Amino acid sequence: MRSSEREAEEAGLERFQSPGRGRGLRARRRFALGELLFACPAFTCVLTVNERGNHCEGCFARREGLFKCGKCKQAFYCNVECQKQDWPLHKLECSAMCVFGQNWNPSETVRLTARILAKQKTQTERCESEKLLSVKEFESHLDKLDNEKMELIQSDISALHHFYSKHIEYPDNAALVVLFAQVNCNGFTIEDEELSHLGSAIFPDVALMNHSCCPNVIVTYKGTVAEVRAVQEIEPGDEIFTSYIDLLYPTEDRNDRLKDSYFFTCDCRECITKVKDKDKLEIRKLNEPPPAEAVRDMIKYARNVIEEFRRAKHYKYILCELLEICELSLEKMGSVFAESNVYMLHMMYQAMGVCLYMQDWEGALRYGQKIIKPYSKHYPLYSLNVASMWLKLGRLYMGLENRTAGVKALKKAIAIMEIAHGKDHPYVIEIKKELEAH
Ligand SMILES: [Zn+2]
């Protein structure tokens, strides 16, 4: 047995063959609610372009007064140590960003993959984030990729050659296809406490866990370290499950998503019993219920408008136009769906995001107030989506001088985060300070 495996076993965890799921992670002892199972430093990670200047490029700390890389003036750091540590990876981009200027636009997947290649060049042994699963062992599902996915990978490979010619030794095309496919199924996105996107990362040991729609752990981030905590009591012999997807949606939608991105169908309790589906697809209470066909058509419409909005956001529509898509679709869906219906909630959530972006605090608050109660019902008991919604609401109330409601909402957020993030997480400490400050 390798020493890293032994270390994991001492921590009460082991890799095993999970029937029907391939390899997985299993508990060898009991874990209490909120207990840390393990922490995994990023094998490599990359800060998203939009957060440059707000977070340190090296350690992801959020703070004021970061100083910038003198050469490209686009990467920001806490101090010289953070800059020095990040240099072997930042140098892949530093001079290229100067050369390409406005035309420098590799996707985050390409940026992350460049870093994996650079890291693999210097790394000779397994690193501390690969105690139970190494990057080389990642599943690629290469045989299941359709033409569209293959084309996307080929265009990522072109971008990699285009933007990263220096400092990287490229493996051949076949090996790059495998690597991109591996990154697509095993990469993580890092979010902050309000679930804003901060960057992308590789956490090999975290990628060992299989998916369930009723997960017994949650993954959170402390800087560039992933932490895995129990959100249910875990007994010896239990498999450890995390969730790969947003759990708001009904069974069919969740499995479409799982099939498309991870190539499997989930057989968890939630997917077998579909117990929450009826509430999630709640129909408006009218004297006469709408015909089944009208409901089916509206679900189809909802899925299309969600996709339309996603694309519109991507192509940077004008904010009022985005808000209009939300309002029009809510009005249309509202003729058939109840306000607690997940498709209504999806568009309300998007509308809230646009309001926040436009600094329309009252507008954001109105949407948030409608979202929070059904959210708490649809999501599992401990959910980062619910915690972040309470947190946004609490901060809005505080900003709008409604202290009573603000305190109540922030306390709700803390109650979930103390389990999911741990009592001493910087986010939890920060929110407690916000409670005292007002
Ligand atoms: Zn730093």
Ligand SMILES: [Zn+2]
């Ligand atoms: Zn630079």
Ligand SMILES: [Zn+2]
């Ligand atoms: Zn499931």
